[in-house]
Amino acid sequence: MYWEKEIETMPREELMKLQEQRLQKTLEQAQKTAFYKELFRKNHLDPQKIKTLEDLRNVPPTTKEDLRNHFPYGFLAVPLEEVVRLHSSSGTTGTPTVIYHTAEDLEKWTNQVARCLYMVGVRRGDVFQNMMSYGLFTGGLGMHYGAERIGALTIPIGPGNSKRQIWFMRNFKTTVIHIIPSYALLLASIIKSEGLDPKEDLYLHTLLIGAEPHSEETRRRIEESFGAKAYNSYGLSEMNGPGVAFECVYQEGMHLWEDYYYLEVVNPETLEPCSPGEVGEILLTTLNRDATPIIRYRTRDLAYYYEEPCPCGRTHRRISRIRGRSDDMFIFRGVNIFPIQIEKVLMNIPEVASNYRIILDREDFKDTMKVEVEIKPEFFFGDLLKLERLRERIKAELRSEILVTPEVVLVEPGSLPVSEGKAVRVIDQRKM
Amino acid sequence: MYWEKEIETMPREELMKLQEQRLQKTLEQAQKTAFYKELFRKNHLDPQKIKTLEDLRNVPPTTKEDLRNHFPYGFLAVPLEEVVRLHSSSGTTGTPTVIYHTAEDLEKWTNQVARCLYMVGVRRGDVFQNMMSYGLFTGGLGMHYGAERIGALTIPIGPGNSKRQIWFMRNFKTTVIHIIPSYALLLASIIKSEGLDPKEDLYLHTLLIGAEPHSEETRRRIEESFGAKAYNSYGLSEMNGPGVAFECVYQEGMHLWEDYYYLEVVNPETLEPCSPGEVGEILLTTLNRDATPIIRYRTRDLAYYYEEPCPCGRTHRRISRIRGRSDDMFIFRGVNIFPIQIEKVLMNIPEVASNYRIILDREDFKDTMKVEVEIKPEFFFGDLLKLERLRERIKAELRSEILVTPEVVLVEPGSLPVSEGKAVRVIDQRKM
Ligand SMILES: [Zn+2]
Ligand SMILES: [Zn+2]
Numbered sequence: 001m002y003w004e005k006e007i008e009t010m011p012r013e014e015l016m017k018l019q020e021q022r023l024q025k026t027l028e029q030a031q032k033t034a035f036y037k038e039l040f041r042k043n044h045l046d047p048q049k050i051k052t053l054e055d056l057r058n059v060p061p062t063t064k065e066d067l068r069n070h071f072p073y074g075f076l077a078v079p080l081e082e083v084v085r086l087h088s089s090s091g092t093t094g095t096p097t098v099i100y101h102t103a104e105d106l107e108k109w110t111n112q113v114a115r116c117l118y119m120v121g122v123r124r125g126d127v128f129q130n131m132m133s134y135g136l137f138t139g140g141l142g143m144h145y146g147a148e149r150i151g152a153l154t155i156p157i158g159p160g161n162s163k164r165q166i167w168f169m170r171n172f173k174t175t176v177i178h179i180i181p182s183y184a185l186l187l188a189s190i191i192k193s194e195g196l197d198p199k200e201d202l203y204l205h206t207l208l209i210g211a212e213p214h215s216e217e218t219r220r221r222i223e224e225s226f227g228a229k230a231y232n233s234y235g236l237s238e239m240n241g242p243g244v245a246f247e248c249v250y251q252e253g254m255h256l257w258e259d260y261y262y263l264e265v266v267n268p269e270t271l272e273p274c275s276p277g278e279v280g281e282i283l284l285t286t287l288n289r290d291a292t293p294i295i296r297y298r299t300r301d302l303a304y305y306y307e308e309p310c311p312c313g314r315t316h317r318r319i320s321r322i323r324g325r326s327d328d329m330f331i332f333r334g335v336n337i338f339p340i341q342i343e344k345v346l347m348n349i350p351e352v353a354s355n356y357r358i359i360l361d362r363e364d365f366k367d368t369m370k371v372e373v374e375i376k377p378e379f380f381f382g383d384l385l386k387l388e389r390l391r392e393r394i395k396a397e398l399r400s401e402i403l404v405t406p407e408v409v410l411v412e413p414g415s416l417p418v419s420e421g422k423a424v425r426v427i428d429q430r431k432m
Numbered sequence: 433m434y435w436e437k438e439i440e441t442m443p444r445e446e447l448m449k450l451q452e453q454r455l456q457k458t459l460e461q462a463q464k465t466a467f468y469k470e471l472f473r474k475n476h477l478d479p480q481k482i483k484t485l486e487d488l489r490n491v492p493p494t495t496k497e498d499l500r501n502h503f504p505y506g507f508l509a510v511p512l513e514e515v516v517r518l519h520s521s522s523g524t525t526g527t528p529t530v531i532y533h534t535a536e537d538l539e540k541w542t543n544q545v546a547r548c549l550y551m552v553g554v555r556r557g558d559v560f561q562n563m564m565s566y567g568l569f570t571g572g573l574g575m576h577y578g579a580e581r582i583g584a585l586t587i588p589i590g591p592g593n594s595k596r597q598i599w600f601m602r603n604f605k606t607t608v609i610h611i612i613p614s615y616a617l618l619l620a621s622i623i624k625s626e627g628l629d630p631k632e633d634l635y636l637h638t639l640l641i642g643a644e645p646h647s648e649e650t651r652r653r654i655e656e657s658f659g660a661k662a663y664n665s666y667g668l669s670e671m672n673g674p675g676v677a678f679e680c681v682y683q684e685g686m687h688l689w690e691d692y693y694y695l696e697v698v699n700p701e702t703l704e705p706c707s708p709g710e711v712g713e714i715l716l717t718t719l720n721r722d723a724t725p726i727i728r729y730r731t732r733d734l735a736y737y738y739e740e741p742c743p744c745g746r747t748h749r750r751i752s753r754i755r756g757r758s759d760d761m762f763i764f765r766g767v768n769i770f771p772i773q774i775e776k777v778l779m780n781i782p783e784v785a786s787n788y789r790i791i792l793d794r795e796d797f798k799d800t801m802k803v804e805v806e807i808k809p810e811f812f813f814g815d816l817l818k819l820e821r822l823r824e825r826i827k828a829e830l831r832s833e834i835l836v837t838p839e840v841v842l843v844e845p846g847s848l849p850v851s852e853g854k855a856v857r858v859i860d861q862r863k864m
Contacts, residue, residue, distance in 0.1 A: 072603055081557035083585045086604070103583065125513035134566030134573075135590040141566075151535065153515045158567040171504055172518070 003118035007259055008314045019262055022287040029077040029293040035070045061296040067097040076100055078291045087237050088136045100291040108288050109240045113146025116246035120231045122176050124151035129174040133159050138241025139211050143178050160420040162190045173203040181214040182423035185354035188225035199227030208233050212422050213322040213340050217347030232321055239284050245319055253306045253318030260288040265305050276307035279323050300326045333367050337402050339425045345397045351379040351390055355416045360428040369406035374413045435550035439691055440746045451694055454719040461509040461725040467502045493728040499529040508532055510723045519669050520568045532723040540720050541672045545578025548678035552663045554608050556583035561606040565591050570673025571643050575610045592852040594622045605635040613646040614855035617786035620657035631659030640665050644854050645754040645772050649779030664753055671716050677751055685738045685750030692720045697737050708739035711755050732758045765799055769834050771857045777829045783811040783822055787848045792860040801838040806845045
């Protein structure tokens, strides 16, 4: 059941001792970087005196901007010739963030991903179709190395080309796929449009879904569509990539591997620690990586942590699914809204199909929000009065979640633009 | 100088003994496959009696169609759960060819690629930007694993997005790139169009060029454009992928790793063995792979082999650059023509820029061939009479190479379509 029983079920006290021990190594590495050397100096911090996890709170958090501003080598803690890989965020604009890895770092990352896959039942003998992008993005190669370590038959197909994906899934009896959740729903509908039943005509038992925050309702839809389990995967390239935290079979929170990271959940304004169950921003400190140590990284991801032990026996803290990214949040008439709140409402309404989008605009100096929602064919081509009632219901449920009333437009299934990559849910036209 | 001195410089007699020894293992594996079991039976061959490389000639060659017809598992020699990876040809139409690998197969392939890279001077400390496609195509992942094994800093950027490629090359002081030759020429011209000098403003010392047959003239142009060495790489997914044969620093033929493959060069019609220097089709037999043994594979690649030992001290037979693929060959008014023959002529004419295409058509029941050739700006915007003379010269040189006279059209640089992937050189409109 466990990939590394001893470490996965280590009593918390021991685990925290291990963390403090590894923290010393991280601090040692950090001192070798231009960025942290200067940070410690400026803040009159003596890293030698940071002995406990408690002490760590005195170190100011590191931001994505810090990574960018100290490009390319400000965070590098080893001689360049010891680096065997770099990964980088796609960086739509400006300097990308770049993370360097030694061979040993990659080795550890591979083990970390293997641990996640093994936890949800991926084994030698499984056929693993990796639909994530290979390359600088960590999703593809990260999961690839982990699956290979386990000995699953890895099909490095990458994203897109749904017909080809389906062809491979059917011909090689694929049992596990790694996929973006919005694409999973799109893929299911394409499979159906080919006259196939994703539950009957495929061999899937597991979907690994990640790279996009999504709601519990979306996960349930994915599981129902495929008749398979879908496990939530959390990662970010600054912290290696996939495998930072992963759901166990209980599907109640994701175990964050505390031998790899020190976790804090804090109020994003005050940086005060949150209590269990209280949503805050995740801060992470690398504990098992040499080339690019990062201390108290502001992930911008919002979640809460669980205090109770998990029935699976793993002692590593669970975090909730990502409730939003502070980057994704938009402000509408003074209200902070996360797209995922809208998704949650929509995916809970049985008549709603899997695609939707949110269009923000400005009219006569006033912000407007329109939510376009695809309706399943059996409901769309029905009674107009019923449709109107459905529209009112969606409006009301959205209002009770986000506290403002958007315009709601019901549209024919298949009429909104689709993406085989990350879905674009919010179109903000107010900025022009 | 050598990655594995003993094996790379092994006296030929010993090397052949090693081949015969490994051939036994290949035959043993082959007998476990549905395809070869049936092939041996049908041809009344007792694989136990195939003892020498000579004996192997009695086995009928295997074709791409055989691989396709016995999809998916007809060539699989190990239990499926021992397979950890599959790769597949892109397969524009129909069933792709699929090759399976055990963990040990991948390990050996990685070593094979590392051997190639080391041979041309790639080392720990190099920055290797891999511009080949990652995924089912073997070019990306194959070279990636080899470079990682050597300990070079690997940038898994994949193909395309030239501006980003240039940004990475400049910011990370990339020393080695892996690139399709036609794209290398395009990239050089894009670098120049950004006001940079590929020789002065980059840090490259080595280009690994492959995945597309190309002429010596193209290689020389690439080397001149970048002021760096360009080494020819040969591989095909059926034989793992990149690393089957690779040029050494003498750049006179590619060493084909004979501990991995048994090489034959044969007349494609009669299958009679060719003598050294005589162009024929390359047949390859895997000698170092468990999951997918292939015997006497008809690569469709045309080349000759060298008999003389190489001054580098490696004893593994050299093959010439690929002179064409029997698939690429087109028949024009009864004459067999390879696009690379035309490329060779064009790239030898200093006024010609790097892009060209060949358009075949039919007019009044007669085949026509038009060769569109981009001319360098300094010549194109010059004396019309000179241009006309150049056109006549190109025509004459083409005629002397391909024995027919095509129409030649000189076009402005940048006016022909370009590709960041494999170049499309021949447009055959006769088939409509
Ligand atoms: Zn658990
Ligand atoms: Zn040599």
